[in-house]
Amino acid sequence: MCGVFIAMGIILDYLRDRREVQISTEKRNLQQQAIKDLVHTLIDTSQGTCDALSIEEKRRREASLAAARKAILSTIRRSIGPENGVRVNFFEVAEDSAPTLRASTYAHEGRSNHRSTRIFDLHDESLKLALCHNQGRFIVDAKAAGLDSELPYQTFATMPVSSENYLYGMITVDSPEAGDINEFEAKELLNLYASQFALTFMSSPKEAKRLRIGDICNDLDN
Incomplete structure (x- = not known):
């Protein structure tokens, strides 16, 4: 009888170890596929931006850059949060004397009310x-954080969509359900896409509306 129990224990240990190896392999394969998908997406959006920047004629270049920005926002929409409910907007500089950002009329993706009516000014964190x-800023649950209940x-x-010294705007991602966006997506992945977005302003930085980072804050402190 003892021999039977020992044999059963050995068999169960073997089956458990085999199952753990199988699960670990499946998880690793899923992670590798997710990384591959992300890399291919980044290659595509980077190539589109580079192609747009190489166009010499201004009107064609601006049209191509607008298409590249739209593609990046679409990629953000597919990469961050669940399949449904997420909204992405690019807020561009509307006023520089009294710094104000408004949602672009062309650069937004997501749920039906996808163009945000929000206005960012210096009262906004x-x-x-x-x-x-x-x-950037990340709030996982606006109610728990005590923010505006009307959001x-x-x-x-x-x-921020920015260079070291200039802010060209901000990308925002939001969802009706708390927790739909995680910290990695909000801080690492979104930062990566915002950096790509900033490259689309590099061909004519002086022509793009922008705010100098730091200057206004120094004025506020004084």
């Missing part, structure tokens, strides 16, 4: 972070 520290979403992330 998201714009302060972007202008003073060139940083049409519960989780959101913002990321």
